[in-house]
Amino acid sequence: MxxxxxxxxxxxxxxxxxxxxxxxxxxxxxxxxxxxxxxxxxxxxxxxxxxxxxxxxxxxxxxxxxxxNADNHYHFLCRQCGKVEDIEMALVEDIIARAEDATDHEIDGYELFFTGVCQDCSQTDKGEEDGNK
Ligand SMILES: [Zn+2]
Ligand SMILES: [Zn+2]
Structure with a gap:
């Protein structure tokens, strides 16, 4: 137990x-x-x-x-603080089938990360630039 x-x-x-x-x-x-x-x-x-x-x-x-969340979904990765967030958007359809068409490999999944700078980090940057943080 x-x-x-x-x-x-x-x-x-x-x-x-x-x-x-x-x-x-x-x-x-x-x-x-x-x-x-x-x-x-x-x-x-x-x-x-x-x-x-x-x-x-x-x-x-x-x-x-x-x-x-074990279902396929997209993630956002902040390049500055390293935080990972879910992106709530529809999955690209047939993405695995399309990858299989393009190669001879057996494809069983994929990882997709969008990268950038998160809102918190970009606001911090701006605050420092303006000197009004
Ligand atoms: Zn960040
Ligand atoms: Zn997630």
Whole structure:
């Protein structure tokens, strides 16, 4: 029962947030509810949930991020602060079929990140330029 409790808490946390946390972020959160849990347990649970397709994981630089939304969706990555946000837009239709047409490889998925500078970061920049931060 203990193990399923850990798993459920991790999954619930990922469903609750849209911040695409790292394993360390998840550990920090879950530890408040289950003080005895180890980082290794959190990490194993995250990878298992990902293998089972209940969540998704992706790498940004060297950090692995986890997403409670396992459905294909687009992400925005801020080049300055590294935050990852969902972009709520319709998926490009047939994108996998189109990629398969263009190659002989077997394609089973894709990762698509839009990159740029987030609103928070661009506002900070402006504030500094104007000297009125
Ligand atoms: Zn940013
Ligand atoms: Zn996402």
């Amino acid at each position: 203990r193990n399923s409790n850990q798993r459920t808490l991790i999954l619930e946390y990922l469903h609750r947030v849209k911040t695409h946390p790292t394993a360390a972020d998840v550990y920090e959160e879950v530890q408040q509810l289950l003080p005895d849990i180890s980082f290794g347990t959190v990490y194993r649970n995250l990878n298992r949930l990902n293998d089972e397709g209940l969540i998704q994981a992706f790498k940004v630089g060297r950090a692995k991020h986890f997403d409670g």
